[in-house]
Amino acid sequence: MFKAVRLTDDDRLLILDQTLLPQTVAERELTDCQSLIEAIRSLRVRGAPAIGIAAAYGTYILAKTDADPARLLAQIEQIEQARPTAVNLSWALRRMRQVIESTDATALLPALRAEAVAIDREDAAISQAIAESGFSLLRDGMGVLTHCNAGALATSELGTALAPLYLALQRGLRFTVYCDETRPLLQGARLTAWEMQQAGADTVLLCDNMAASLMAAGRIDCIFVGADRIAANGDTANKIGTLGLAVLAQHFRIPFYVCAPSSTLDPQTADGSGIVIEQRAPEEVCELWYRQRMAPQQIAVYNPAFDVTPADLISAIITEQGILRPPFRFAAVR
Numbered sequence: 001m002f003k004a005v006r007l008t009d010d011d012r013l014l015i016l017d018q019t020l021l022p023q024t025v026a027e028r029e030l031t032d033c034q035s036l037i038e039a040i041r042s043l044r045v046r047g048a049p050a051i052g053i054a055a056a057y058g059t060y061i062l063a064k065t066d067a068d069p070a071r072l073l074a075q076i077e078q079i080e081q082a083r084p085t086a087v088n089l090s091w092a093l094r095r096m097r098q099v100i101e102s103t104d105a106t107a108l109l110p111a112l113r114a115e116a117v118a119i120d121r122e123d124a125a126i127s128q129a130i131a132e133s134g135f136s137l138l139r140d141g142m143g144v145l146t147h148c149n150a151g152a153l154a155t156s157e158l159g160t161a162l163a164p165l166y167l168a169l170q171r172g173l174r175f176t177v178y179c180d181e182t183r184p185l186l187q188g189a190r191l192t193a194w195e196m197q198q199a200g201a202d203t204v205l206l207c208d209n210m211a212a213s214l215m216a217a218g219r220i221d222c223i224f225v226g227a228d229r230i231a232a233n234g235d236t237a238n239k240i241g242t243l244g245l246a247v248l249a250q251h252f253r254i255p256f257y258v259c260a261p262s263s264t265l266d267p268q269t270a271d272g273s274g275i276v277i278e279q280r281a282p283e284e285v286c287e288l289w290y291r292q293r294m295a296p297q298q299i300a301v302y303n304p305a306f307d308v309t310p311a312d313l314i315s316a317i318i319t320e321q322g323i324l325r326p327p328f329r330f331a332a333v334r
């Protein structure tokens with residue numbers, strides 16, 4: 001299976017360039033701070049856990065060129081600004097920063113490598129645990145709707161929202177996965193539909209504005225989405241469009257599940273109003289995947305990358321600790 005982010009045997013950092021998928025499956029090497037930041041900003045590497053893993057390995061790669069602690073910490077600060085909403089980025093960099101601050105110069109390089117590998121491996125184990133818990137909510141023949149991409153491309157291994165579906169495939173449970181295309185950047189069409197089709201799942205792609213009619217037709221039994229940041233009260237930031245699905249799910253009485261590692265929990269933020277939402281370039285809305293203009297010149301554009309689903313629309317949050325039901329009260333664990 002492909003890896004979204006990997007350290008090669010000869011110690012190079014490669015990402016699968018997600019801006020090229022599904023037409024081209026190609027890796028790209030990240031060698032310096034600017035290429036790492038560019039890759040995160042442009043979504044060559046994306047999905048909350050994957051950007052944390054890339055940043056962790058990236059810190060190690062930077063230290064191989066220049067292991068001066070002060071300069072490394074300054075670069076970490078720049079990388080942290082690359083995308084503001086997914087808390088996994090600052091979580092992973094905080095772990096790398098602690099290693100820099102607590103390790104002697106002679107031991108720093110192996111210690112940074114070990115920490116990045118640990119972050120990567122822990123994420124893989126977390127995906128497995130989420131897969132097991134999420135699987136227990138599935139029944140044979142279900143229609144499962146998902147939004148954006150919270151699959152293997154967004155994590156170390158199986159993903160979060162898609163992890164239970166990978167397990168269902170392994171165990172022979174039948175299901176249909178419905179993938180919202182996820183405008184404006186089409187992560188559902190380009191990435192989730194590709195991933196699920198490759199895995200052999202019965203996969204159906206739809207435009208975002210078709211989800212309501214699919215639910216009205218009785219074809220959706222549950223919704224699984226990922227998360228970029230979950231506040232102490234359970235309010236959840238995820239890809240723009242998630243909130244609309246949660247509102248629809250309540251209307252149609254469809255269970256709405258959020259799957260995320262506990263590194264996505266942000267107990268320091270009391271509720272969703274404190275979550276910074278990334279605003280992205282107007283071209284993403286005005287141009288069809290940057291290739292063909294389809295809106296008037298100079299038009300004002302609304303293009304937030306994420307929205308916040310209030311906790312009371314969420315049936316359960318599934319982490320590596322199990323299936324958590326409301327009311328949610330996340331305390332500081334880090």
Ligand code: MRU
Nearest residue numbers: 046047048150154160226227239
């Ligand atoms: O802008 P993106 O593609 O990075 O947004 C990704 C999402 O919103 C995912 O659902 C989230 O990061 C969870 S990935 C396991």
